[in-house]
Amino acid sequence: MKVSLLDLIISLSDVMDMISPALNGHHRRVAHVSYMIGQKMGLTTERLSNLFITALLHDCGGISLKERLDALQFDIINPFIHSEIGYRLLSGYEPLKIPALIIRYHHVYWNETSRYAAKKEYDIPLESYILNLSDRVDVLVNKKSEIIGQSMYIKEKIISESGKKFMPDVVDAFAEVSKPISFWLDIINVEKSCIIQENNIEDTILDENSIFSAMELIRRIIDFRSGFTATHSSGVASVAEQIGKCAGLGKGEQNKLKIAGCLHDLGKLAAPVEILEKPGK
Structure with missing residues (x-):
């Protein structure tokens, strides 16, 4: 018996998003945006793989429907509970120790970094900042309207938070990868775009x-x-x-x-x- 760990994670991710039509495909879309930004920033294949897998599971600590829906607000209130729960759920499984750490800090704003850096035990990964921005991009997308007409508003909103909510380097990478119309079309056709990315992910065969x-x-x-x-x-x-x-x-x-x-x-x-x-x- 041999099973792909990536296939298991994708299946788990899809089931978690079935809890509400408002959440359908959320994890996949965030994984797609994260991968594009991480690739632009020159992450290695190993780091891109961990980032992609992390994005597929980033809200696994959201227990109630209310928590999951509250996380769809751009200015999310008290997001650290589900981040910490997600970390604790995943960190005990060796292949997901790195994704667990990324999830733990994926709602930390860039302008809060110094507060965490003052505590020596905190070392926030770059991938957490990428995941934070990618998550907020999907939150800003109105799934009931065509996406191209929203793209400029979303980009302006994200760029306006550079140096505040978001790491400037991550914002710059997002601004570059989001220039082509294909970037936005891939978000709404995320199953097809994710399949392409999945082929480049380092998988573990169990x-x-x-x-x-x-x-x-x-x-x-x-x-x-x-x-x-x-x-x-x-x-x-x-x-x-x-x-x-x-x-x-x-x-x-x-x-x-x-x-x-x-x-x-x-x-x-x-x-x-x-x-x-x-x-x-």
Whole structure:
């Protein structure tokens, strides 16, 4: 059994954005813009790959629908809770340690950098500043209107925050890559544009020995959404595996049952926590 880690992350990203039509495709669009800016700034293939993967997961710490929708405001209020949760969810998985750190600081404004730099334990990656700007670009796009007519307003809005919300070098790179009309058309056709970028991303192929740590990560993201299900999926996975063993299934089939147990509630990521925890009779 071999699985692409990138394919898993893309699938997880897509499911998280199914929680509301207003969020559909958000992670992919931010990944596309981040990649374009990072490429313009000369990031290595390894750093571009981590940036792209980070962008696909950057709002994984947004637990409720309200949190996700609030993050669509350009001047977001108190964004650091979901950034910190995202960091803690991902940092325990070795292949995502760098993306976790980028996520932790992706809402830090450029003019706040000195406050963080004063604390020696803080070292904000360039990729966090790229992700911050890319995220705000997508927030500014009115998905109900044609995009070319909005491009000048969006660019002016971003440029006006250079040196304040956004790192000047990142703003300059954005101003360059956003000149062609194709940049804006790719945003609204993000599935096609992301496929091109995916082909340039350094992927990790998970074998049977390493796939379970990835499943544990996804399980943790799923179950964290509600205090009622904190260990639910891991319990289901263990029970399913043991039932398979008692039923005389081979080790390979038992492993598939364990994986299915970890993922069986994946659809909950597309259900608002306000519904999951709605009081019943």
